[in-house]
Amino acid sequence: MTRTSLNRLAAACLIGLTAPLTVVLATLATAGESQAAGPTAEELGRRVQQFYDSTKTFKASFTQTYTIKVQDVKKVSTGKVTFEKPGKMSWIYDAPNGNRVVSDGVTIKVYEKDNEQMFETPVKGSQYPAALAFLMGKGQLTKDFSLRLLDPAQMKFEGGYVLEGTPKEATPAYQKMLLYVDGQTNQVRRVLILDAQGNRNRFDFSSPVVNQPVGKTEFDFTPPPGTRVVRP
Template sequence: MRHLHHLALATILAALSGFTAVSHAQPAGQPAQPVAAAAQPTPPAAAVPSVDQAVGKVQGFYEKTTSFKANFNQEYFVKAYNQRKSSRGKVTFAKPGKMDWVYDEPKDQRIVSDGSILRVYEGANKQMYEQPVDKAQYSAALSFLTGQGKLTDHFNFEIAGGEKMAFPGGYVLIGVPKQPQAAYTKVFFYVDAATSQVRRVMVLDGQGNRNKFDFENPRVNEPVTAEQFKFVPPHGTTIVHP
């Protein structure tokens, strides 16, 4: 069950970061800025805003977005063994609380929420974990995703300059959960200063493990259908309930 919790958390927080990442219109009175092909924003280093200003912009952009699609690259670092594991795939997210993570690597892995039930399918083990969204350990993150909460409802934030965090041209919002969480201690949001877009999210747990997501080829507010968020596993799959 530890694996279910880790995986569900990672994808929920990734969806959160991606959903805020590309929904942003250019601020009034500023010229359009080119979007870098890579995850990193374009130098030079920018002035670091206040925490309230930065969080407010990200929150505001998120609220304008109804759907988000992107390719994602994930890197999970296990500190105790000094090992890294990379994954990739495609994600679709839509309000309220719907998400669909299709992994290209590893194959046959999928995470789907129709807004009511969270399903984590592992083809290699022929198992699927199911849990009601409102019973999930990560309800705070989910409430923000479904538009029922704000970042500041659930996190206390600090801000760090991009140069310090090896993220030139931007800054990093460091969120500490207001209520202690067993699965994570901090969430890092890497924000492009020119557009207020979140380009990357990284989750840190109590053991020093890091789960990092970068989003590529993002599209927002494209039509999605309810059928995409309905998943029936292959015959013979074992269904596990926490």
């Protein structure tokens, strides 16, 4: 027991000599909880938002693990990702995957190498990837999601917090997202997106770099000749 806790216990006993023992114990327990308590879900959401609000660009390596529940199939891909405000992103998948996801802030292009096709969608009408909008300077965690903290030990995550977000406005794209937040920097080290079918789309970020210049062509992409382009 710390010196501060002992002093508070002594003060409680002197002030309330006639009070029941349960009151004194409750006073001590409350003091201990206040010392050990971490941020609330809303506070952590604000911290994460503030970090990404202060960044103009974000670059990292990523590992994507996509699990299809009904088929019990797991697909693992790696690559590089770049975000730039407002609304720009670039996902470059390593070989042999070769996929590409690009947004110039107006249009999102999703290129599938194996299928030789590319989907083009206006940013305003797209849900991809809605759960990562805050990384692109879009949306607000505390306004767009109902937040709660999960036990990081049960989630097998060390050195930070696990924040669950449920969108306040229902979307067919996903049901929940989990943010694995570094306790020192408030950076998101992992994002897990869960949909209604039980599929899991997980992104692990490593070697993050913020506020470095991005090449002018990073958010431009022209698919190979013969690619079928699908527009809404």
